[in-house]
Amino acid sequence: MPDRTAPGPAELPTTAAGGAPVTTTLSEQDGAVVRRTVLPSGVRVLTESVPAQRSATVGCWVGVGSRDEDDGHHGSTHFLEHLLFKGTERRDAMDIATAFDAVGGEANAATGKEHTTYYARVLDEDLPMAVDVVTDMVTSAVLDEDDFASEREVILEELAMNDDDPGDVAHERFAELVLGDHPLARPIGGTPETIRAVGRDDVWAHYRRHYQPSQLVFTAAGGLDHDEVVETVERELARAAGTLGEAAPAPRRTGGTSGGLTASQVLVVERPTEQAHVLLGTTGLTATDERRFTLSVLNAVLGGGMSSRLFQEVREKRGLAYSVYSFAANYADSGYVGLYAGCSPAKAGQVAELMLAELVGLAERGLDTEELQRGIGQLAGGLVLGLEDSGARMNRLGKAELVHGVFLDLDTVLARVRAVTADDVQAMAAEIVGRPRAVTVVGPFADDRAFRGVLP
Structure with missing residues (x-):
């Protein structure tokens, strides 16, 4: 063999x-x-x-x-x-x-x-x-x-x-x-x-x-x-x-009506918390969209680690948050992308504006080769290191069977990640910025006045 x-x-x-x-x-x-x-x-x-x-x-x-x-x-x-x-x-x-x-x-x-x-x-x-x-x-x-x-x-x-x-x-x-x-x-x-x-x-x-x-x-x-x-x-x-009958495997989920955000909205959940929890984002990609590799690189660059734009701007340079990151969730017929920060309620409006500014900056000015390669390297390294664990390998098989309908070996996944270009990432960021925007805040706020500035 x-x-x-x-x-x-x-x-x-x-x-x-x-x-x-x-x-x-x-x-x-x-x-x-x-x-x-x-x-x-x-x-x-x-x-x-x-x-x-x-x-x-x-x-x-x-x-x-x-x-x-x-x-x-x-x-x-x-x-x-x-x-x-x-x-x-x-x-x-x-x-x-x-x-x-x-x-x-x-x-x-x-x-x-x-x-x-x-x-x-x-x-x-x-x-x-x-x-x-x-x-x-x-x-x-x-x-x-x-x-x-x-x-x-x-x-x-x-x-x-x-x-x-x-x-x-x-x-x-x-x-x-x-x-x-x-x-x-x-x-x-x-x-x-x-x-x-x-x-x-x-x-x-x-x-x-x-x-x-x-x-x-x-x-x-x-x-x-x-x-x-x-x-x-x-x-x-x-x-x-006892006796098992014969049947074909259940067909994979193809999704239904995507629905989702049609107009920008702010939702404030009033809680007597010491921190404000701020999320802003919009609809994303489906689980089988080929651009999911581009979105993964975008997330690495924008909010995926200590060298990411969100971490550097919000935490390292300004000291406004301990936890700040970006994320994505992908399903059969819908998905979403978001940016999160936990911060002082007095600074929550400012933090929301800073997070949005980093996303808009990526959409308008793009990124250079060094930043792109750092994001790709972070993602590629995480993929390889993750497979040191048998549980991660087991999960990869389950998602291939139930979600994607195709198994991609590690070399193929790495090739697709490394094929992402700076133009791909900028175009994806521009697409996200251009969609209706959702802002959710949990904290000691009676209204949404501090967060209206991040809506389109």
Whole structure:
């Protein structure tokens, strides 16, 4: 087996396996081999075998997130994430916890707006156990009534904790302002009102509807053998479901109506805080937009590190903030970009104007070669260093399968990042500046007068 094949995109078709598992090799680089198997039931298994690594991370991805919830079910996806750790037909909550504690491993889950992930990191020799437990949780949860009642209280406490964090509140309100009435604008965890209203039968219906084999994607990375992972997944799925039928993998999300910001707005959330939390931004790119590499470089230059424009101008030169950065979120049919700073309420208007000035400056005057290469270098280095972790590799596989429909090996991603030009970045900045603008502020303000100056 060669150490390296020619880099390039590897398509991930969602066609039926045709009665037998279909396995393809997606990439071979520096001894690491990425393989994909589509099972007759529609389940997909992707692995990256990394030589000499003594740990492995496995994840089970479900292509459902908070945006997919029906009226009356808001918060069900996150609620379900909690409940799957409470017990199955074979294990109770303590069994699940001790399975990982006993081997020094860790297990967790994450609910997003478009997918949910259950994952575990263990020693390579304990990977079959991890696959067994994660598969059992995802396919055989019981959603006991008593567990449902107690976990409702836990989630209400989690929502209260988030509401006590003004930074979290600022980001939630910013997403709502930019995305408008799009389902993506809803908070992932729901609201206290929706969590109190949702019933066990509602969450059970959500579970049975979405957690079907054709929706499941297993990804694993680290010290592993692909065939052994596939065999374990097949065995545990069969144990949970008995006989598995045949089906094509669920089609990838293509998005719906993008919606979003149509006119510039300011939203002030009055809170008696010591700091003001200021966010300004607008709609961004979808997850599959080829310009996402340009946007990543723009973020690195504008607010991605200590040498970025925002950090240097707002923090280093003027001492107006401790935390200041830019960010982007990308989904199937929408997205947003934003600039954030936490600062003294008395300086909040000034900080907002400074952040906008840096973005406008990038749009009007561009950047020089040194700044461009520094941004590209920061991004490229972060990509490579991130793959030192098996969890990052596992996540890369899941997003390739569920979001992009194509696997890009590291060389291809680096080539696309390095192909970004200064003109690309300036054009992207100009496009962002030209869109309607959203400003969200959380702090001790009775009105929005201090922030009207940053609107177009």
